[in-house]
Amino acid sequence: MLRISKRVIATMALTVPLAFGVAWSANAAEKFKLGMAVGGNTCCDWMKAQGDVARALAEKNGWDYIELSNNNDPAIALKNARIFAQEGVNAMIQFNGQPASNPAISQAMNAAKIPVVTYDIADPGMYFVGIDNLAAGVAGGEQLGKVIKEKWACNPDLVVSAEGAAAGIVNEWRTGGMRTGLKKICPDIPAEKWVSFESQGDAAVGLPAARDLLAAHPDAKKMAVVGLNDGGVLSLINAAEQLGRADEVIGWGQDGAFITGDNVNPHLAGSVFYFLEGYAVYAIRDVIAPIAAGNIPPLKAAADNPASRVEPCPVSAEQAKAVPAMAERVAKLLEAPAGTTAYSLFCPNK
Amino acid sequence: MRETTTTPVLEARHITRHFGAVVALADASLTLGRGEVLGLVGDNGAGKSTFLKILSGVISASSGEIFADGKLVQLKRAQDAMDAGIETVYQDLALVDTMSAFQNVYLGREELSSNPLARLFNLVDDRKMRSRAREVLDKLAVKIPSIDVSVKGMSGGQRQCLAIARALLWGRRIVILDEPTAALGVRETGQVLDVIRDLRNHDVSVIVVSHNMQQLMSVADRITVMRLGRSIATRSVRDTQVSEIVGLITGAIPGDAEAEAAKLAIPA
Amino acid sequence: MRLQGWGTGLTLLAVWLLLIAATGLYRPDFLSHQTVLAVSFTMSIVGVMAIGQGLVAISGGFLDLSQPAALIASSLVAVRLSEAGLPFAVVILGAVLTGMAWGFANAVIIVGAKLNPVIVTLATNFIGLAALYFAFQLAEVPLGSAIHQFGRAKLFGLPAIWWPMLALVLVVGFLIPRTRYGRRAIAVGGNRMAARARGISLKATRFAIFTAAGGFVGFAGVLFCATSGPFNPSSANALQLNVIAGVILAGISLSGGRGNFWLLLLSVGFLSTIPTALVFFGLSSDTQSIFQGLILISAVAFDGYRARRGTP
Numbered sequence: 001m002l003r004i005s006k007r008v009i010a011t012m013a014l015t016v017p018l019a020f021g022v023a024w025s026a027n028a029a030e031k032f033k034l035g036m037a038v039g040g041n042t043c044c045d046w047m048k049a050q051g052d053v054a055r056a057l058a059e060k061n062g063w064d065y066i067e068l069s070n071n072n073d074p075a076i077a078l079k080n081a082r083i084f085a086q087e088g089v090n091a092m093i094q095f096n097g098q099p100a101s102n103p104a105i106s107q108a109m110n111a112a113k114i115p116v117v118t119y120d121i122a123d124p125g126m127y128f129v130g131i132d133n134l135a136a137g138v139a140g141g142e143q144l145g146k147v148i149k150e151k152w153a154c155n156p157d158l159v160v161s162a163e164g165a166a167a168g169i170v171n172e173w174r175t176g177g178m179r180t181g182l183k184k185i186c187p188d189i190p191a192e193k194w195v196s197f198e199s200q201g202d203a204a205v206g207l208p209a210a211r212d213l214l215a216a217h218p219d220a221k222k223m224a225v226v227g228l229n230d231g232g233v234l235s236l237i238n239a240a241e242q243l244g245r246a247d248e249v250i251g252w253g254q255d256g257a258f259i260t261g262d263n264v265n266p267h268l269a270g271s272v273f274y275f276l277e278g279y280a281v282y283a284i285r286d287v288i289a290p291i292a293a294g295n296i297p298p299l300k301a302a303a304d305n306p307a308s309r310v311e312p313c314p315v316s317a318e319q320a321k322a323v324p325a326m327a328e329r330v331a332k333l334l335e336a337p338a339g340t341t342a343y344s345l346f347c348p349n350k
Numbered sequence: 351m352r353e354t355t356t357t358p359v360l361e362a363r364h365i366t367r368h369f370g371a372v373v374a375l376a377d378a379s380l381t382l383g384r385g386e387v388l389g390l391v392g393d394n395g396a397g398k399s400t401f402l403k404i405l406s407g408v409i410s411a412s413s414g415e416i417f418a419d420g421k422l423v424q425l426k427r428a429q430d431a432m433d434a435g436i437e438t439v440y441q442d443l444a445l446v447d448t449m450s451a452f453q454n455v456y457l458g459r460e461e462l463s464s465n466p467l468a469r470l471f472n473l474v475d476d477r478k479m480r481s482r483a484r485e486v487l488d489k490l491a492v493k494i495p496s497i498d499v500s501v502k503g504m505s506g507g508q509r510q511c512l513a514i515a516r517a518l519l520w521g522r523r524i525v526i527l528d529e530p531t532a533a534l535g536v537r538e539t540g541q542v543l544d545v546i547r548d549l550r551n552h553d554v555s556v557i558v559v560s561h562n563m564q565q566l567m568s569v570a571d572r573i574t575v576m577r578l579g580r581s582i583a584t585r586s587v588r589d590t591q592v593s594e595i596v597g598l599i600t601g602a603i604p605g606d607a608e609a610e611a612a613k614l615a616i617p618a
Numbered sequence: 619m620r621l622q623g624w625g626t627g628l629t630l631l632a633v634w635l636l637l638i639a640a641t642g643l644y645r646p647d648f649l650s651h652q653t654v655l656a657v658s659f660t661m662s663i664v665g666v667m668a669i670g671q672g673l674v675a676i677s678g679g680f681l682d683l684s685q686p687a688a689l690i691a692s693s694l695v696a697v698r699l700s701e702a703g704l705p706f707a708v709v710i711l712g713a714v715l716t717g718m719a720w721g722f723a724n725a726v727i728i729v730g731a732k733l734n735p736v737i738v739t740l741a742t743n744f745i746g747l748a749a750l751y752f753a754f755q756l757a758e759v760p761l762g763s764a765i766h767q768f769g770r771a772k773l774f775g776l777p778a779i780w781w782p783m784l785a786l787v788l789v790v791g792f793l794i795p796r797t798r799y800g801r802r803a804i805a806v807g808g809n810r811m812a813a814r815a816r817g818i819s820l821k822a823t824r825f826a827i828f829t830a831a832g833g834f835v836g837f838a839g840v841l842f843c844a845t846s847g848p849f850n851p852s853s854a855n856a857l858q859l860n861v862i863a864g865v866i867l868a869g870i871s872l873s874g875g876r877g878n879f880w881l882l883l884l885s886v887g888f889l890s891t892i893p894t895a896l897v898f899f900g901l902s903s904d905t906q907s908i909f910q911g912l913i914l915i916s917a918v919a920f921d922g923y924r925a926r927r928g929t930p
Contacts (some may be wrong), residue, residue, distance in 0.1 A: 042851045099629060200856075204854070211660070231848065264761075428815055447808060
């Protein structure tokens with residue numbers, strides 16, 4: 001019941017401004033127009049939430065807002081950028097999880113003189129807003145290292161990395177960063193104990209490969225698991241449960257997708273929150289709003305020198321209990337004063 | 351040769367069929383006596399296939415009546431025709447290549463096991479079907495390599511005989527054969543014709559469509575000729591010759607109704 | 619007939635044993651209970667889906683490409699029912715009925731609009747995935763629930779989810795060639811015009827087959843969500859290729875009318891062993907996809923060869 005009434009209110013909240021928007025269409029030409037291309041990969045509900053937050057913030061600012069989905073497809077991402085250009089947006093935000101088309105998008109939008117904010121995956125022609133994936137990886141790896149040091153005196157049988165090659169450099173940063181962080185705490189784990197498998201960043205899809213990896217290392221008992229995301233780490237944990245070998249598995253994920261709520265796997269010791277749903281706060285506060293006000297900020301396009309930096313928030317499973325689930329986070333974020341980030345609201349480990 | 355004094359096993363009266371504005375069958379009738387072999391002939395487009403399809407329930411007539419054993423029947427589906435005792439053997443559509451001979455013979459009418467538990471699971475009685483199929487094939491002197499192998503490798507004649515034997519096995523009283531010997535060699539044709547003659551001895555009535563007049567004259571009792579969607583004449587084989595039938599088909603000799611009309615026209 | 623496909627079966631068995639022997643020689647620790655578990659877990663879900671796919675193929679429906687979306691829809695129902703705390707039997711029933719309803723809907727479109735089943739199921743898979751994306755982003759059975767425990771339990775040293783797969787393959791493989799319904803389905807697949815001329819209803823057959831096939835996908839959905847951990851609408855897409863390859867390798871002809879479902883145990887077992895063996899050979903997952911693609915192509919070629927030769 002509660003859920004339904006919320007949905008009704010949300011629908012009304014969306015339709016009422018829409019009705020006014022029609023009434024004010026005479027002024028539309030003068031209004032600032034923001035285009036948002038969401039990632040559109042069905043894997044992750046945060047991709048949809050990124051659009052919801054951007055829409056709410058744009059409406060608060062009285063801007064026109066157009067949203068398109070990239071459908072996790074590089075060609076569609078490029079097409080979407082061209083649509084935004086035709087529609088005459090004043091600025092554009094995108095999450096392009098298939099970054100192959102980023103150079104073409106960058107070129108097209110520069111030609112149209114439309115500034116672009118890109119999340120998490122850098123392109124030299126776009127404002128970078130997002131996490132430093134390498135730093136996030138290192139932060140998670142260090143936390144896992146501390147657990148390993150305490151429980152196993154830095155002597156695991158195996159360190160497994162759940163990769164997702166399709167994410168490209170982001171995969172390397174996160175899994176590589178986690179290994180680096182782990183090595184900082186436990187420098188003497190021998191090279192032959194580091195293994196990896198392709199999880200495709202999806203707990204269900206990665207499961208068979210995880211079982212195969214376990215079968216190929218039948219003697220490993222104490223296993224530390226790092227990964228591109230929580231889903232990848234979970235695929236190995238679930239596989240270990242099914243093969244009867246989960247007793248001494250400790251995993252630490254990235255992105256915090258499966259560390260909140262009441263269905264947290266006991267072998268997932270922690271994760272790193274980026275609060276991906278709330279990226280629009282950073283983008284609008286530090287890039288879009290200044291552009292709308294006529295103060296175009298300098299182009300900062302690198303992950304290590306970003307236009308706006310999202311802080312990674314490593315949390316243990318215990319700490320994560322205090323963090324609300326995503327739907328609630330979005331609601332609270334939109335209630336908070338303008339410019340308040342999810343990190344400042346929810347990270348228990350600042 | 352038998353006399354058709356009793357009620358005909360099958361009678362079709364004034365059958366028509368339109369496909370939109372196209373008239374495929376204008377007025378077709380036929381009568382089939384018990385134990386009789388009736389030939390159905392006509393040029394391409396004369397309406398033979400449409401007529402056959404209506405008699406076998408594959409398509410339905412626009413108007414007209416069909417009687418089986420003197421009773422009016424409605425043939426809306428293939429099953430209706432089968433229920434009326436009519437079995438149609440199409441040249442290409444008869445058999446499932448991937449199934450064995452006896453399975454093809456029993457296709458669509460598989461015998462369920464007599465064991466009540468097996469029946470509950472819808473299990474069939476292969477032993478019974480196999481032995482009865484073998485029996486009937488022997489009765490008609492049909493020679494096939496084995497009733498257990500796929501029919502794919504069998505010759506056209508063997509396949510045709512198998513399809514005909516199926517009719518007998520199922521206790522059909524009327525068998526319709528569409529060009530049964532069209533693609534067959536001499537020896538195989540002889541085999542099929544023997545089986546058709548044999549059907550008559552088992553009290554089965556047969557309608558045969560064929561282009562081969564010599565063959566028809568040797569196997570049929572009577573021949574019905576079709577032209578332009580009408581059945582125009584029926585002749586007893588005893589009283590006619592190939593030349594007359596060919597003349598009727600081509601229109602060189604007028605049909606019965608036309609002749610009648612001509613007779614009426616002369617005095618006027 | 620009574621031993622239909624024994625040649626294919628022997629070939630499959632030989633190739634499978636060869637793979638096991640070769641991997642075992644290279645890495646003796648391949649021959650372990652852990653390997654058996656890894657293979658049999660993978661085999662279970664693919665095997666049950668392959669029964670459904672096999673039914674569609676043998677009756678001349680060629681392929682049901684909507685299996686991934688149907689599986690996820692059924693899994694989602696299973697998750698929601700177990701979240702509501704309902705008994706495991708109700709959870710299974712709900713998932714199976716969901717799959718059957720899905721198959722029935724496919725049949726309504728295929729029969730009603732007289733369209734090619736491959737195109738229709740390709741479309742319903744797309745539509746289904748999109749609709750599922752509106753319905754949920756992630757779902758997972760409650761940890762510790764009956765279905766979650768079922769996904770981790772063992773019976774006689776093998777996964778609990780493996781045994782229902784075995785039972786279903788054995789039962790379906792027994793019934794299809796020996797029942798009236800089965801034989802008519804095979805006839806429709808072998809020569810639909812001949813079947814129709816014998817009074818077998820093509821429409822009724824198609825409805826029955828797609829609904830039954832959907833039921834198997836629904837049950838596979840139970841096995842899937844019992845083991846998968848959190849899944850999303852597209853998590854089952856990767857299964858499609860293995861299921862189709864399994865059906866073809868088992869000699870269930872895509873042109874219809876021929877096949878022995880028991881051989882699915884060998885074909886799916888063999889296909890599920892390949893990725894595990896490749897890991898022992900130290901090959902990456904990219905090479906696994908290449909191997910699977912090659913095996914699918916050889917299976918299709920073999921199927922075409924058999925169809926031309928007419929070997930039953």
